[in-house]
Amino acid sequence: xxxxxxTPSHQVTxxxxxxxLRCVPISNHLYFYWYRQILGQKVEFLxxxxxxxxxxxxxxxxxxxxxxxxxxxxxTLKIRSTKLEDSAMxxxxxxxxxxxxxxxxxxFFGPGTRLTVL
Amino acid sequence: xxxxxxDPGPFNVPEGAxxxxxxxxxxxxxxxxxxxxxxCRKEPKLLMSVYSSGNEDGRFTAQLNRASQYIxxxxxxxxxxxxxxxxxxxxxxxxxxxxxxxxxxxxx
Numbered sequence: 532x533x534x535x536x537x538t539p540s541h542q543v544t545x546x547x548x549x550x551x552l553r554c555v556p557i558s559n560h561l562y563f564y565w566y567r568q569i570l571g572q573k574v575e576f577l578x579x580x581x582x583x584x585x586x587x588x589x590x591x592x593x594x595x596x597x598x599x600x601x602x603x604x605x606x607t608l609k610i611r612s613t614k615l616e617d618s619a620m621x622x623x624x625x626x627x628x629x630x631x632x633x634x635x636x637x638x639f640f641g642p643g644t645r646l647t648v649l
Numbered sequence: 650x651x652x653x654x655x656d657p658g659p660f661n662v663p664e665g666a667x668x669x670x671x672x673x674x675x676x677x678x679x680x681x682x683x684x685x686x687x688x689c690r691k692e693p694k695l696l697m698s699v700y701s702s703g704n705e706d707g708r709f710t711a712q713l714n715r716a717s718q719y720i721x722x723x724x725x726x727x728x729x730x731x732x733x734x735x736x737x738x739x740x741x742x743x744x745x746x747x748x749x750x751x752x753x754x755x756x757x
Contacts, residue, residue: 564745574693574736574747587743622692629743636681638745640692 533557535641537623543647544613552608552644554623563606564624564638565598567591574622580606581629613648620645650675653739655748663756666727670751672720672737681740682713684722686733687750693736696722727755 536555544550556563565577579586580598595617597609606625610617620643628636655672662668674682685693697704699711699720710723720737732755737748 566745573749574687576744576746579743589744620690636740637683637695637698639695642692 533559535623535625535639537621537641537644539644540642541645541647543649546615546648547612549609549611550613550646552610552621552623552646554606554608554641555604556606556623556625557627557639558604560625560627560639562586562626562629562636563598563600564626565608566622566624566640567619568622568643569619577608579629586629610646613646615648618646618648652676652741652746653737653748655737655751657749657751659752659754661754661756662727664727664729666755667723667725668727668753669724670722670735670737670753672722672748674718674720674737674739674741674746676739676741677715677718679718679739679741682720683738683740684709684711684720685736685738685747687736688733693738693747696735724753727753729755729757731755 538553563580566574568574576589578588578592599607622643623641624638626636626638653674682699684696686696687693699713703712708725712721734750734752736750739746
Protein backbone atom coordinates (compact mmCIF):
# COMPACT_ATOMS: atom_id res chain seq x y z
CA UNK A 532 0.00 0.00 0.00
CA UNK A 533 1.46 3.39 -0.97
CA UNK A 534 2.39 5.62 1.94
CA UNK A 535 3.78 9.02 2.77
CA UNK A 536 7.30 8.93 4.14
CA UNK A 537 9.15 11.55 6.17
CA THR A 538 12.76 12.08 7.19
CA PRO A 539 14.27 12.42 9.66
CA SER A 540 12.07 10.81 12.30
CA HIS A 541 13.63 13.01 14.97
CA GLN A 542 15.57 16.26 14.56
CA VAL A 543 17.30 18.05 17.40
CA THR A 544 18.54 21.57 16.76
CA UNK A 545 19.78 24.62 18.59
CA UNK A 546 17.60 27.70 18.83
CA UNK A 547 18.28 30.02 15.90
CA UNK A 548 19.34 27.26 13.53
CA UNK A 549 17.60 26.39 10.29
CA UNK A 550 16.03 22.97 9.74
CA UNK A 551 14.62 21.25 6.67
CA LEU A 552 12.05 18.54 7.09
CA ARG A 553 11.56 16.20 4.17
CA CYS A 554 8.56 14.33 2.88
CA VAL A 555 7.84 12.01 -0.03
CA PRO A 556 4.10 12.13 -0.77
CA ILE A 557 2.14 9.28 -2.36
CA SER A 558 3.21 9.20 -5.99
CA ASN A 559 -0.10 9.93 -7.75
CA HIS A 560 -1.17 12.62 -5.30
CA LEU A 561 -1.05 16.23 -6.38
CA TYR A 562 -1.91 18.08 -3.18
CA PHE A 563 0.50 18.31 -0.28
CA TYR A 564 0.21 19.64 3.24
CA TRP A 565 2.19 20.30 6.38
CA TYR A 566 0.72 20.16 9.87
CA ARG A 567 2.21 20.45 13.30
CA GLN A 568 1.18 18.99 16.63
CA ILE A 569 2.63 20.37 19.81
CA LEU A 570 2.80 17.67 22.48
CA GLY A 571 -0.58 17.19 24.09
CA GLN A 572 -2.34 19.57 21.71
CA LYS A 573 -4.39 19.23 18.55
CA VAL A 574 -3.12 18.88 15.02
CA GLU A 575 -2.80 22.32 13.38
CA PHE A 576 -2.78 23.12 9.68
CA LEU A 577 0.27 24.98 8.41
CA UNK A 578 0.14 25.06 4.63
CA UNK A 579 -1.21 23.40 1.50
CA UNK A 580 0.65 23.19 -1.79
CA UNK A 581 -0.43 22.44 -5.33
CA UNK A 582 1.10 22.93 -8.76
CA UNK A 583 4.31 24.26 -7.27
CA UNK A 584 2.73 26.99 -5.25
CA UNK A 585 1.11 27.56 -1.90
CA UNK A 586 -2.68 27.19 -2.03
CA UNK A 587 -3.45 28.17 1.52
CA UNK A 588 -1.54 28.93 4.69
CA UNK A 589 -2.53 29.45 8.28
CA UNK A 590 -1.55 32.30 10.57
CA UNK A 591 1.09 30.01 12.05
CA UNK A 592 2.90 29.84 8.69
CA UNK A 593 4.75 33.14 8.87
CA UNK A 594 7.94 34.30 7.17
CA UNK A 595 9.93 31.86 9.26
CA UNK A 596 8.51 28.99 7.23
CA UNK A 597 8.80 28.04 3.59
CA UNK A 598 7.92 25.02 1.48
CA UNK A 599 9.37 23.69 -1.70
CA UNK A 600 9.03 20.81 -4.10
CA UNK A 601 12.62 20.64 -5.30
CA UNK A 602 12.09 17.63 -7.56
CA UNK A 603 9.36 15.27 -8.67
CA UNK A 604 9.14 13.37 -5.43
CA UNK A 605 10.21 15.43 -2.40
CA UNK A 606 8.25 18.08 -0.54
CA THR A 607 10.14 20.05 2.09
CA LEU A 608 9.36 22.37 4.98
CA LYS A 609 12.10 24.80 5.97
CA ILE A 610 12.04 26.54 9.31
CA ARG A 611 14.47 29.43 9.57
CA SER A 612 15.87 30.61 12.89
CA THR A 613 14.06 28.03 15.00
CA LYS A 614 12.50 29.02 18.31
CA LEU A 615 11.85 26.93 21.40
CA GLU A 616 8.12 27.00 20.65
CA ASP A 617 8.73 25.36 17.27
CA SER A 618 9.30 22.09 19.11
CA ALA A 619 6.53 19.80 17.89
CA MET A 620 5.71 16.86 15.69
CA UNK A 621 5.49 17.91 12.06
CA UNK A 622 3.31 15.82 9.79
CA UNK A 623 3.29 15.85 6.03
CA UNK A 624 0.14 14.72 4.22
CA UNK A 625 -0.99 14.28 0.66
CA UNK A 626 -4.26 13.83 -1.13
CA UNK A 627 -5.43 12.96 -4.60
CA UNK A 628 -8.02 15.73 -4.65
CA UNK A 629 -7.77 19.25 -3.33
CA UNK A 630 -9.75 20.72 -0.47
CA UNK A 631 -13.11 21.94 -1.68
CA UNK A 632 -12.87 19.91 -4.86
CA UNK A 633 -14.42 16.72 -3.71
CA UNK A 634 -15.98 15.05 -0.74
CA UNK A 635 -13.45 12.31 -1.22
CA UNK A 636 -10.38 14.39 -0.50
CA UNK A 637 -9.00 12.18 2.23
CA UNK A 638 -5.53 13.11 3.35
CA PHE A 639 -2.92 10.50 4.14
CA PHE A 640 -0.32 11.35 6.72
CA GLY A 641 3.32 10.48 7.04
CA PRO A 642 4.77 9.20 10.33
CA GLY A 643 5.98 12.65 11.30
CA THR A 644 9.25 14.33 12.25
CA ARG A 645 9.68 15.16 15.90
CA LEU A 646 11.50 18.48 16.09
CA THR A 647 13.19 19.40 19.35
CA VAL A 648 14.62 22.91 19.66
CA LEU A 649 17.08 23.38 22.51
CA UNK B 650 -15.37 29.93 18.74
CA UNK B 651 -13.46 26.75 17.88
CA UNK B 652 -13.93 25.35 14.40
CA UNK B 653 -14.32 21.81 15.70
CA UNK B 654 -15.24 20.74 19.21
CA UNK B 655 -15.06 17.31 20.74
CA ASP B 656 -15.47 15.90 24.22
CA PRO B 657 -11.87 15.00 25.15
CA GLY B 658 -12.97 12.11 27.35
CA PRO B 659 -11.35 9.90 28.43
CA PHE B 660 -13.78 7.13 27.68
CA ASN B 661 -12.91 3.89 29.47
CA VAL B 662 -15.11 1.02 28.30
CA PRO B 663 -15.00 -2.78 28.69
CA GLU B 664 -14.36 -5.02 25.72
CA GLY B 665 -17.52 -5.65 23.75
CA ALA B 666 -19.14 -2.37 24.73
CA UNK B 667 -20.66 0.13 22.34
CA UNK B 668 -19.31 3.66 22.55
CA UNK B 669 -20.30 6.86 20.78
CA UNK B 670 -18.31 10.01 20.13
CA UNK B 671 -19.74 13.35 19.15
CA UNK B 672 -18.32 16.36 17.40
CA UNK B 673 -19.71 19.76 16.45
CA UNK B 674 -18.41 22.20 13.88
CA UNK B 675 -18.98 25.92 13.69
CA UNK B 676 -19.03 26.73 9.97
CA UNK B 677 -22.17 25.77 8.10
CA UNK B 678 -20.23 26.00 4.82
CA UNK B 679 -17.94 23.10 5.77
CA UNK B 680 -17.71 20.68 2.92
CA UNK B 681 -16.39 17.32 4.01
CA UNK B 682 -15.95 15.44 7.23
CA UNK B 683 -13.78 12.64 8.50
CA UNK B 684 -12.89 10.57 11.51
CA UNK B 685 -9.23 9.81 12.02
CA UNK B 686 -7.64 7.77 14.77
CA UNK B 687 -4.32 8.63 16.33
CA UNK B 688 -2.26 6.29 18.46
CA CYS B 689 0.13 7.76 21.00
CA ARG B 690 2.91 9.72 19.24
CA LYS B 691 1.86 8.41 15.83
CA GLU B 692 0.36 10.02 12.79
CA PRO B 693 -3.40 10.40 12.28
CA LYS B 694 -4.80 7.55 10.23
CA LEU B 695 -8.03 7.84 8.29
CA LEU B 696 -10.78 5.79 9.88
CA MET B 697 -13.64 6.82 7.66
CA SER B 698 -15.17 9.67 5.73
CA VAL B 699 -18.58 10.87 6.88
CA TYR B 700 -21.36 11.29 4.35
CA SER B 701 -24.74 12.96 4.72
CA SER B 702 -26.50 9.64 4.26
CA GLY B 703 -24.46 8.07 7.04
CA ASN B 704 -22.03 5.27 6.43
CA GLU B 705 -20.91 2.08 8.06
CA ASP B 706 -17.65 0.15 7.91
CA GLY B 707 -17.79 -3.03 9.91
CA ARG B 708 -18.15 -2.13 13.57
CA PHE B 709 -17.93 1.59 12.87
CA THR B 710 -20.83 3.85 11.92
CA ALA B 711 -20.54 7.55 11.16
CA GLN B 712 -23.38 10.03 10.94
CA LEU B 713 -23.55 13.63 9.79
CA ASN B 714 -26.31 16.08 10.67
CA ARG B 715 -25.73 19.23 8.63
CA ALA B 716 -28.69 21.06 10.15
CA SER B 717 -27.24 20.66 13.65
CA GLN B 718 -23.62 20.78 12.46
CA TYR B 719 -22.97 17.58 14.31
CA ILE B 720 -20.95 14.46 13.50
CA UNK B 721 -20.94 11.19 15.37
CA UNK B 722 -18.97 7.98 15.44
CA UNK B 723 -20.34 4.76 16.90
CA UNK B 724 -18.08 1.83 17.68
CA UNK B 725 -19.78 -1.49 18.37
CA UNK B 726 -18.25 -4.54 20.04
CA UNK B 727 -15.16 -2.61 21.18
CA UNK B 728 -11.82 -4.36 20.87
CA UNK B 729 -8.64 -3.72 22.86
CA UNK B 730 -7.07 -2.53 19.60
CA UNK B 731 -9.64 0.27 19.36
CA UNK B 732 -7.84 2.09 22.19
CA UNK B 733 -6.66 5.36 20.64
CA UNK B 734 -7.57 9.00 20.27
CA UNK B 735 -10.32 9.68 17.76
CA UNK B 736 -10.05 12.91 15.81
CA UNK B 737 -12.98 14.68 14.21
CA UNK B 738 -11.75 16.51 11.09
CA UNK B 739 -13.65 19.06 9.05
CA UNK B 740 -12.77 20.57 5.68
CA UNK B 741 -13.81 24.19 5.52
CA UNK B 742 -12.64 26.20 2.54
CA UNK B 743 -9.07 25.23 1.87
CA UNK B 744 -8.20 23.98 5.33
CA UNK B 745 -8.61 20.87 7.39
CA UNK B 746 -9.59 21.63 10.98
CA UNK B 747 -8.93 19.04 13.65
CA UNK B 748 -10.72 18.60 16.91
CA UNK B 749 -8.65 18.03 20.02
CA UNK B 750 -9.59 14.35 19.92
CA UNK B 751 -11.48 11.98 22.19
CA UNK B 752 -9.44 9.43 24.09
CA UNK B 753 -10.74 5.86 24.23
CA UNK B 754 -9.37 3.05 26.34
CA UNK B 755 -10.91 -0.39 25.98
CA UNK B 756 -10.41 -2.43 29.12
CA UNK B 757 -10.11 -6.26 29.14
